[in-house]
Amino acid sequence: MTAPAVARHAAVRKNRFTIGQAVRLAVLIVGLVLVLYPLAWVIGSSFKSDAEIASNISVLPTEFTASHYTAGWNSFDVSFTRFFINSTVIALLTVAANAISCLVAAYAFARLRFPMRGFWFAIMIGTLLLPGDVLIIPQYIVFNTLGWIDTPLLPLIVPKALATEAFFVFLMVQFMRGIPRDLDEAATIDGCSPYGVFWHVILPLSRPALVTTAIFSFIWTWNDFFTQLVYLNELEDYTVPIALRLFIDSTGQSSLGAMFAMSVLSLLPVFLFFVAFQRMLVEGINTSGLKG
């Protein structure tokens, strides 16, 4: 739709506060309360006393205590300091490995002409639909055969360094198609090789796509459970999600407060990312159909 049409449309609606709009707003607010309640409840509950936690549906604690945070932090033989460091290291390495390898592959697909390009591109799109769960067992066997299982960073990071997240390759291909080809041509005429074009034209101009990729690969890695569950077997290698899971093994009620406190902390990095990049995230999804 054309820009003036949007403006006209918005202007017509703006100066009329009708009953319909009031109803709409009311429905939205009720919906938002429902949607946000579980999040608010877990945050509130993490500050409640043990007796109050499970059954109290109110968000605010009647008696405020932060003791669950200190107790939760040291619930296991290895403290959460270690788990947070592990998660951070894995997430940051994944972000870097993923962004670089996907950008390089996307440049080849989007800009370079080479034999069998169409064939490889079709394969890449095909792997987009391939469920990761199907591959986890044979990948485990391959990594096990290579002797990588005792160094869990390798099976977690190496696949990311080899652009196996086809989704991001596709995202970046789509983005690069929007960069004017004239720039490549000008650079080529100025004597740039394909490597020069990549370095001097595509890399600097791809910053928005790189940032989107970085944000999402950080969040997905931070929240990842399946692969980390498979490859992390020593307590000191555990990441935050795998450690959180220990709370359901240990006995229920008494550790509920600690579990909530650590759950809140585990959501915090993603939440902060969300606050910082909210606009970009929602727009990134708009254009690419990323999942949450």
Add this chain to the structure above:
Amino acid sequence: MALTTASAPVVPEQPGRRSPAAHKRRGSGGGRGRQGVAGYVFLSPWLLGLMGITAIPMLLSLYLSFTDYSVFSTWEDVQWIGLENYQEMFTGDPQFYRAVTVTLVYALVMVPLKLAAALAVALLLNRAWRGVGLFRGLFYLPSLLGGSVALALVWSALFAGDGAVNEFLAFFGITGQAWVNDPDYALGTLIILGIWQFGAPMVIFLAGLKQVPVELYEAASVDGASPWRQFWHVTMPMLSPVIFFNLVLETIRGFQGFTSAFVISNGTGGPVDSTLLYTLYLYKRGFAEFEMGYASALAWVFLLAIGVLTVVLFSTGRFWVHYADGEDR
């Protein structure tokens, strides 16, 4: 910009390249030659990943699905057992059928409700007013945090016998269940958790709604169409490609649910296998019971099922997905 600092040396013309004319005909791209080599240089990490992380493991798992491989066996011990794993799956494994049923119920109930919620909220948010961005962001938040263990833990606490949900129901005089511990209701709590994360398809719907030309609504109102008729005759057809996109995406994702079921059932798929999603069953057989051969067979059946499902979705799409340019994409 960086362009001005470009100082790459001019690469001398290489012998044996195609003539400049042929080069020109193919646009700036050129043919094989310099770009051909560079193409494969840039593609090499991806190719290595395709081979090592995707293709070889896939072939390996296809092979293993015909063997009795367990993690403990050395390669010499691996016995070729033909179709035994597949036979066992279809004739001697009630848990397999259980997992298939649970997964189908989960996906078939959750996906339509999730998309309906996403579309409803998107329609409500599809107007420009102050603060709409905040609403969009907040509705999206659960999707963002969605796959995390923390939320699954919160969910099991909310739906526990003495949890907040029952406390809320008691307010209306309703006596609740121990939802997550009751085989009749445990899957329901997972479905609600899935629906709750409707933010991702919602944002995609919002993008789709922006593409619907306002003129169509104007024309429809001039013709006297009620808002309800406008919704069915303008919005829905124009939005059908986006609905289709979300449907395919969410269905495939629905079939891959793992974390929430794993956490809520503590890795068992219980109570009484009521939350035994297919991927959870696959994990159990492969990594808890170490039957990698059998698990590989499970994985291949899963892969084929997703393939068939995608084909079915795409073929039904012909009948109801309307593309504005009249092209069948």
